[in-house]
Amino acid sequence: MRKVAVGAAVVCAAAVCAAAAVVVRQRMKSSRKWARAMAIVKELDDKCGTPLGKLRQVADAMTVEMHAGLASEGGSKLKMIISYVDNLPTGDEKGLFYALDLGGTNFRVLRVKLGGREKRVVKQEFEEVSTPPELMTGTSAQLFDYIAEALAKFVATESEDLHPEPNKQRELGFTFSFPVKQTSIASGTLIRWTKGFNIEDAVGKDVVQELTKAMHRKGLDMCVTALVNDTVGTLAGGRYYHPDVIASVILGTGTNAAYVERTSAIPKWHGPLPKSGEMVINMEWGNFRSSHLPLTEYDIALDEESLNPGEQIYEKMISGMYLGEIVRRVLCKMAEEASFFGDTVPPKLKTRFVLRTPDMSAMHHDTSPDLKVVATKLKDVLGITNTSLKMRKVIVEICDIVASRAACLAAAGILGILKKLGRDTLKQGEKQKSVIALDGGLYEHYAKFRDCLEFTLKELVGDEVAETIMMEHSMDGSGIGAALLAASHSPYLQEEDEEFY
Numbered sequence: 045m046r047k048v049a050v051g052a053a054v055v056c057a058a059a060v061c062a063a064a065a066v067v068v069r070q071r072m073k074s075s076r077k078w079a080r081a082m083a084i085v086k087e088l089d090d091k092c093g094t095p096l097g098k099l100r101q102v103a104d105a106m107t108v109e110m111h112a113g114l115a116s117e118g119g120s121k122l123k124m125i126i127s128y129v130d131n132l133p134t135g136d137e138k139g140l141f142y143a144l145d146l147g148g149t150n151f152r153v154l155r156v157k158l159g160g161r162e163k164r165v166v167k168q169e170f171e172e173v174s175t176p177p178e179l180m181t182g183t184s185a186q187l188f189d190y191i192a193e194a195l196a197k198f199v200a201t202e203s204e205d206l207h208p209e210p211n212k213q214r215e216l217g218f219t220f221s222f223p224v225k226q227t228s229i230a231s232g233t234l235i236r237w238t239k240g241f242n243i244e245d246a247v248g249k250d251v252v253q254e255l256t257k258a259m260h261r262k263g264l265d266m267c268v269t270a271l272v273n274d275t276v277g278t279l280a281g282g283r284y285y286h287p288d289v290i291a292s293v294i295l296g297t298g299t300n301a302a303y304v305e306r307t308s309a310i311p312k313w314h315g316p317l318p319k320s321g322e323m324v325i326n327m328e329w330g331n332f333r334s335s336h337l338p339l340t341e342y343d344i345a346l347d348e349e350s351l352n353p354g355e356q357i358y359e360k361m362i363s364g365m366y367l368g369e370i371v372r373r374v375l376c377k378m379a380e381e382a383s384f385f386g387d388t389v390p391p392k393l394k395t396r397f398v399l400r401t402p403d404m405s406a407m408h409h410d411t412s413p414d415l416k417v418v419a420t421k422l423k424d425v426l427g428i429t430n431t432s433l434k435m436r437k438v439i440v441e442i443c444d445i446v447a448s449r450a451a452c453l454a455a456a457g458i459l460g461i462l463k464k465l466g467r468d469t470l471k472q473g474e475k476q477k478s479v480i481a482l483d484g485g486l487y488e489h490y491a492k493f494r495d496c497l498e499f500t501l502k503e504l505v506g507d508e509v510a511e512t513i514m515m516e517h518s519m520d521g522s523g524i525g526a527a528l529l530a531a532s533h534s535p536y537l538q539e540e541d542e543e544f545y
């Protein structure tokens with residue numbers, strides 16, 4: 045009996061020991077996995093590092109590329125397109141003007157009544173119309189007829205106080221945010237479609253002529269006086285309120301910048317330009333790349349698997365279309381190599397672009413003590429449940445690394461523009477203001493991104509210069525900016541009837 049009891053006790057003890065050993069092994073295994081996961085985050089952090097010295101190198105490279113892109117066609121990754129916008133709005137514009145903003149699945153029609161320096165925008169009305177998907181891949185005539193018809197309907201709703209002056213054609217500014225080879229302020233040929241549009245017979249055609257023909261077909265008597273993209277429109281919208289606006293930056297689905305260049309600094313091969321004066325240059329800066337950019341394995345894989353490999357490298361590190369996707373790729377590696385989310389990789393996590401930047405932003409801004417928003421997003425977007433608070437903190441850190449790098453690189457790009465214009469230093473006794481007009485969903489809604497961008501630019505230029513630099517959110521600049529440019533390039537400008545208002 046005693047022997048049996050002893051034997052049982054020994055067996056029990058052995059079982060306890062074995063169980064303890066399993067627990068210890070599991071703990072060791074899980075602490076090894078955690079260490080591996082942390083090593084992945086640490087490596088990401090190191091590779092994404094943006095110390096000021098590096099950002100200055102990026103800024104210098106941007107300035108060099110700006111010079112190169114202006115100096116010769118194809119001389120740089122930066123196209124540096126002459127926009128033919130040489131009359132930015134001053135605030136004196138008067139009259140009724142229309143704008144049409146086509147850049148995605150929705151287009152907007154807008155009319156403004158400008159009342160001159162004192163009254164500014166007296167009245168503004170707009171309507172948003174969605175483009176039926178089948179028209180995005182139909183014929184040029186179908187798309188432009190649809191737009192012209194929507195415009196005609198909108199014009200028909202002009203109220204009593206919004207009629208144009210007698211004997212004047214209605215004038216329209218056209219924001220067309222697709223790659224265009226501009227040939228004058230009011231003409232340009234479509235190079236190629238992007239963003240899901242693919243209308244073959246429109247490529248190579250003058251988009252203003254296409255729109256004008258459609259307007260005639262729909263019995264609409266209107267003249268297109270300015271063709272611009274969203275970046276140039278934003279610059280014009282910013283300049284209308286701030287005479288010191290010298291550049292604009294779009295941070296939305298994609299990213300781009302435009303700035304005001306002295307015509308005397310533009311080489312002759314661009315064609316005849318006035319010797320003295322200003323010209324807006326559309327940089328197409330999303331295509332910038334430099335060996336100084338802190339690229340990671342995630343960026344390289346994202347680029348290789350993209351629709352446009354090797355192109356838009358800067359944009360792929362900065363803009364709203366990609367930031368969430370970079371985070372997803374990091375999480376995927378942690379799941380695969382460190383079983384961060386358990387023994388199997390959550391299937392949804394493998395889906396490209398499933399984690400959108402607004403979701404990333406929501407996680408990044410989660411201030412609840414138990415990171416509730418992070419837990420909800422992981423569950424709803426990636427199908428990941430049962431995360432610990434410690435894990436959720438790591439995910440917030442990854443969002444921070446990716447968003448901060450993006451914001452710092454955007455700040456470096458802006459410094460590049462300031463350097464090109466000689467506004468990164470103070471001339472003796474001068475306190476010339478430089479205002480940058482910014483717009484786009486990423487800048488507008490991702491507060492930590494915006495704060496980091498503004499803080500970093502200040503750090504880069506130093507306190508004294510920082511006092512002369514302002515960042516202004518130019519809301520909806522692309523729509524109203526086009527109407528303002530229609531006004532400032534109006535053929536009727538000389539004959540303006542001062543007494544009309």
Ligand code: ADP
Pocket residue numbers: 147148295296297298363364365401402403405406483484485486489490
């Ligand atoms: P677009 O660039 O297509 O003209 P927007 O300027 O409105 O349009 O920008 C939309 C983009 O902004 C989205 O694709 C998204 O990446 C980003 N965005 C929108 N909302 C948020 C948000 N809350 N947080 C972070 N990014 C956002």
Ligand code: MG
Pocket residue numbers: 147274296484522
């Ligand atoms: Mg836009």
